[in-house]
Amino acid sequence: MLQFTDVEAAAARLKGVAHRTPVLTSRTLDAMLGAQVFMKAENLQRMGAFKFRGGYNSVNALSDDQRAKGVVAFSSGNHAQAVALAAKLHGCKATIVMPHDAPALKLAATRGYGAEVVIYDRYKEDRNAIGKRIADETGAVLIPPYDYLPVMAGQGTAGLELLQDAGALDAMIVCAGGGGFLSGCTVAARHLHPAIRMYGAEPERGNDMQQSLREGRIVSIDVPRTICDGQQTQSVGKHPWEVIRSQVAGILAVPDPVVVEAMRFAFERMKVVLEPSGACALAALMHHREQFRGQRVGVTLSGGNIGMDRFIALMTGAEVVD
Amino acid sequence: MLQFTDVEAAAARLKGVAHRTPVLTSRTLDAMLGAQVFMKAENLQRMGAFKFRGGYNSVNALSDDQRAKGVVAFSSGNHAQAVALAAKLHGCKATIVMPHDAPALKLAATRGYGAEVVIYDRYKEDRNAIGKRIADETGAVLIPPYDYLPVMAGQGTAGLELLQDAGALDAMIVCAGGGGFLSGCTVAARHLHPAIRMYGAEPERGNDMQQSLREGRIVSIDVPRTICDGQQTQSVGKHPWEVIRSQVAGILAVPDPVVVEAMRFAFERMKVVLEPSGACALAALMHHREQFRGQRVGVTLSGGNIGMDRFIALMTGAEVVD
Numbered sequence: 001m002l003q004f005t006d007v008e009a010a011a012a013r014l015k016g017v018a019h020r021t022p023v024l025t026s027r028t029l030d031a032m033l034g035a036q037v038f039m040k041a042e043n044l045q046r047m048g049a050f051k052f053r054g055g056y057n058s059v060n061a062l063s064d065d066q067r068a069k070g071v072v073a074f075s076s077g078n079h080a081q082a083v084a085l086a087a088k089l090h091g092c093k094a095t096i097v098m099p100h101d102a103p104a105l106k107l108a109a110t111r112g113y114g115a116e117v118v119i120y121d122r123y124k125e126d127r128n129a130i131g132k133r134i135a136d137e138t139g140a141v142l143i144p145p146y147d148y149l150p151v152m153a154g155q156g157t158a159g160l161e162l163l164q165d166a167g168a169l170d171a172m173i174v175c176a177g178g179g180g181f182l183s184g185c186t187v188a189a190r191h192l193h194p195a196i197r198m199y200g201a202e203p204e205r206g207n208d209m210q211q212s213l214r215e216g217r218i219v220s221i222d223v224p225r226t227i228c229d230g231q232q233t234q235s236v237g238k239h240p241w242e243v244i245r246s247q248v249a250g251i252l253a254v255p256d257p258v259v260v261e262a263m264r265f266a267f268e269r270m271k272v273v274l275e276p277s278g279a280c281a282l283a284a285l286m287h288h289r290e291q292f293r294g295q296r297v298g299v300t301l302s303g304g305n306i307g308m309d310r311f312i313a314l315m316t317g318a319e320v321v322d
Numbered sequence: 323m324l325q326f327t328d329v330e331a332a333a334a335r336l337k338g339v340a341h342r343t344p345v346l347t348s349r350t351l352d353a354m355l356g357a358q359v360f361m362k363a364e365n366l367q368r369m370g371a372f373k374f375r376g377g378y379n380s381v382n383a384l385s386d387d388q389r390a391k392g393v394v395a396f397s398s399g400n401h402a403q404a405v406a407l408a409a410k411l412h413g414c415k416a417t418i419v420m421p422h423d424a425p426a427l428k429l430a431a432t433r434g435y436g437a438e439v440v441i442y443d444r445y446k447e448d449r450n451a452i453g454k455r456i457a458d459e460t461g462a463v464l465i466p467p468y469d470y471l472p473v474m475a476g477q478g479t480a481g482l483e484l485l486q487d488a489g490a491l492d493a494m495i496v497c498a499g500g501g502g503f504l505s506g507c508t509v510a511a512r513h514l515h516p517a518i519r520m521y522g523a524e525p526e527r528g529n530d531m532q533q534s535l536r537e538g539r540i541v542s543i544d545v546p547r548t549i550c551d552g553q554q555t556q557s558v559g560k561h562p563w564e565v566i567r568s569q570v571a572g573i574l575a576v577p578d579p580v581v582v583e584a585m586r587f588a589f590e591r592m593k594v595v596l597e598p599s600g601a602c603a604l605a606a607l608m609h610h611r612e613q614f615r616g617q618r619v620g621v622t623l624s625g626g627n628i629g630m631d632r633f634i635a636l637m638t639g640a641e642v643v644d
Contacts, residue, residue, distance in 0.1 A: 271595040271626030304593030
């Protein structure tokens, strides 16, 4: 199982490489929710999302011989960019398997970091199998997006920094797809503050992790149709699940329209840009505010990689969200 | 003339009250411009702009007897909110004189801070005279938006922090309207690094400060028609001018369309929201990049108070910018 020492080691690797992103506060939000909220602005992280932490930590942890054969990753977007950028920084080759409907901005950014992109059909093909085949054929190391200890450890450094900067918190809400971010932050947070309650935030229509926690086993669902493109995972990873099953207080499901509201609030009041999945934890806090009244709550703003056109479509209602 | 000790005193007053805003960097921007750029994100400041610094410092510097009679301010927006919020934090009454065409978001925010708002016609009435009349009638202290040492000192703390966090810089570009921000930052910066070159950034159609520097006297212009609503001043203030005339290396004029480009870049690549005037210094660096090649350059991102509708209109071209 992931240990706190893994997160500490990742923090040492990332020092001076990842941005130490600011913790934002908003008195307007605090008044609105009746809580004291500390938001870790990972949208201001390198390549626009927390995923840089896990990607860099994973590539950095490889041996020189391993890196010489390159790395391969599959991802709906931010992990792809993270591994591509991490590979570039280490001077090694990256092959990235991305879905045909990944946001254009993410595709372009991944290629911009010098990675080779292989496209697959999200609804028909198995990215896992494609990634493994490339790894087998080339000898490259496969770096999975969440079910991998070095990725989980890297993501956990964001939770570590949040607690270092905000001080003790009653609860922390972390956006959850495959569970890498949530499990990493949970291990970091509960080591520092054993009484902290950790929550995952999931889109309502992709609530596999909520179902898994309820049933006490990993539940797998169809690819969820949600605007939260970073959270279209079908099931939680096995390694994250080991942490989540026993140490997470609950999963907060969020309707997509509330995610749009949170994106708008972040824009208008906090002056930051969030992609849908990046706003999911804030939306969860807004939607479930009664549970957190009077508390000191940490929230991850996990990414800001959204194109202007998509953002405007969501804000104007040109893209219908239900 | 404004002294470094005034800025230091303001920094002490603002400690724990103003946000210590982050200094953002973007390797994409650095590669694009061939310079190393350090951006002071004052759009993430309380009430969304650096103006909070000057407003709070001014109200805090008053005696209890003075504050008991209230404060009055005139402003196109951000200074209004700053004084309104500062007054609220000190438990004193604020009356704010605002133009009829001030952005709705700024009007609403000012009233939201509990201030009384008095509307005037920007193109017909003299806000200075209106402010003075209210001060005379009520005994309230008038807090001008820039031509006032405590405001200049407060704004200068942003430049101080930028240098503390980024280290020595070759140049710093500060957006300039009445010159409060530019003069405050100049006094702070040149005390710490006497060789630093300080630049103001002005919209091309409102380049009164550029004209003033060229002619060696304060030049006054008609109210400029520019999208940069925070910089529609007609002339530099007398107190800022004392600093600017002798210590500023130059004024960089920026066409409005480049300001829109800078806003788009900030959104897409840096994940932050800037209002037009808030993007003016970044736009100036983009437009005059040859002058700064190979240098370490500080830039103020001075504010993010723009409504969603206006932002979308500017980004889609629904509001024509020329």
